[in-house]
Amino acid sequence: MTIAIAVAAAASFTLFLVVYPVIARRLLGVRVGGVRTLLTGGVALGGILLFSTVIRTPDRRGLLMGVQMGCALLLAMGFLAVSEMVVPSGSTTGWLRAVRSRAVRARRYSQISGIALRHGLRPYLRGRGGAGREPGIARLARPLRQALEEGGPTFVKLGQVLSTRHDLLPVEFIQELSRLQYQVPPERPDRIAEQLRESFGKPPEDVFADFDHEPLAAASIAQVHLARLHSGGAVVVKVQRPGVRANVERDLDIICRMARVLDRRARWARTLGIIDLAEGFAGSVREELDFRVEARNLATVRAAWAQREAGSAVAIPDTCEELSGELVLVLEQLPGKPISADDGRLGGSPEERAELARSLLGSLLTQVLVDGTFHADPHPGNILLLEDGRVGLVDFGSVGRLDGQIRAALRRFLMAVHHADSAALRDALLDLVARPEEIDEQELERSLGRFMARHFTPGSAPDVKVFVDLFQLVSLHGLGIPPEVAAVFRALATLEGTLTRLAPGFDIVAESRSWAAADKRAGSMGGFASVGAPLESELYSAMSALRRLPRRMDRVTSALEEGRLGVNVRVFADSRDRRYIRALVHEILLTILAATTGLMSVILLHAHGGPMVTASIRLFEVIGYHLMVFSGVLCLRILFVIFRAQR
Structure with a gap:
């Protein structure tokens, strides 16, 4: 007997922890993870215990068990709906990562503000401090370049892009920001050597016959070194700066967030499509972080240019594919x-x-x-x-x-x-x-x-x-x-x-x-x-269409004159239209059903007379309570769909 009770209790516990969440999420039409499923099951279990204490009385002998279970289902659905609206599915799995990312981002915001303050840019960022005075503008160019340089690779890249915008900036800015193209502090030689060792699996001295640890050029994301292969060919080795990826991703995230804020608040930003511009910039920078992409790009351009390269005044370097990878790119040297x-x-x-x-x-x-x-x-x-x-x-x-x-x-x-x-x-x-x-x-x-x-x-x-x-x-x-x-x-x-x-x-x-x-x-x-x-092809197509045009116009005018002109239109030919109409009809039917069952429950609960099931409850009341719970489930489903569509 004890074993049977224990088995029944375990089955009931499993029912509330697993079945209830499944039913609740199917009724709401959402998919949730395991943690939220267990939490919903716990809410349902607590609800059934609560309602069994409040609703059940000795003289009703389980007549309202369906009401109790329905109320527990309503509570589980409500919890699931509120949690989904507050914290959408998928965001809970990385909440620790999100908190850590927010803290890092806040620290980065503080660093950027400090850099702007040290270089005297704070008044200009607030719209004050020498606006409209040419000497003041000229003095701003160098601090801006220094601030971008101190800001890190992403902001150096931003300065490089701005240095090409002659339409936006005065000549003083163009000249100063152009120095970012090549005047970037190089990375320490030991860090570059370690980066090469991780990429090749051995020291650069074993890979190349000669490797110059003094960089030929240092850019925001990578720097270039001269080397010589064992075969005697002169090459340049492009090495990504160690640890640059995490910092660039953080700064790109800040830029994209700022673009979204501007898109919500400023009409000019929406007109320019600032989100697409920011995401395009971020996408191009992310491509630059993977040198395999650059190697493929170079191979594509060089393959198309190879047939014209002979005798051309433009040269494109070749790639040493066997030594190139995600963090290192080895190219033919163009002296x-x-x-x-x-x-x-x-x-x-x-x-x-x-x-x-x-x-x-x-x-x-x-x-x-x-x-x-x-x-x-x-x-x-x-x-x-x-x-x-x-x-x-x-x-x-x-x-x-x-x-x-x-x-x-x-x-x-x-x-x-x-x-x-x-x-x-x-x-x-x-x-x-x-x-x-x-x-x-x-x-x-x-x-x-x-x-x-x-x-x-x-x-x-x-x-x-x-x-x-x-x-x-x-x-x-x-x-x-x-x-x-x-x-x-x-x-x-x-x-x-x-x-x-x-x-x-x-x-x-x-x-x-x-x-x-x-x-x-x-x-x-x-x-x-x-x-x-x-x-020639388009002209031929146009002439063919023009030759057919008089004959087609004659048929159309004849049909119009004789009253035979008609238009064949396939209503809801697109599957998306059919899905939309089907979903709309379903929601309308659910709304009508919820309203009807709710009205019926109110009528039955206020009806006098009818057979007595026990000494304290009538049959109409039992049916009315169950219909009210059923109406509540449908109403919650409809409201959740409406509010979710507004997000």
């Missing part, structure tokens, strides 16, 4: 100096430098318009002036990728600019951007016409302001630029500054037109010449 380090003594006449600039421009345009994979960050620190008179492209951590459709739209865009056709420019632009539901195409065409008249009329000298005005025009008309298209324009704007530094007075627009005409005469696949095949 030379970055353009950012050019102090006028790197050699070359103005004509030779202009020719190098043309080659560099042609290389990027070919990568964008033909290959579809291009160097997305051609700032002066990533372009080398080589000893053999060529230019070299390095640092392929940031690479843009374009599909065939976007490349075709870009070619149409450039062709429209070349021919000053505002209508074609509008159509090409709408193919490039995220088109809103409502847009005034005529006003957009007029704006583009004014844009071309301002920048591309004879005698004008287009510069980086072209890209600034284009972005402003796109934003004004509510058009969203996809990240890959924005990367193209950003790369061209960055390249414009690089080319101007390489060859002062270089006209990127005029040279682009010359490059296109030269490529077309040569019959190559680059530039606008590559437009020929797509245009």
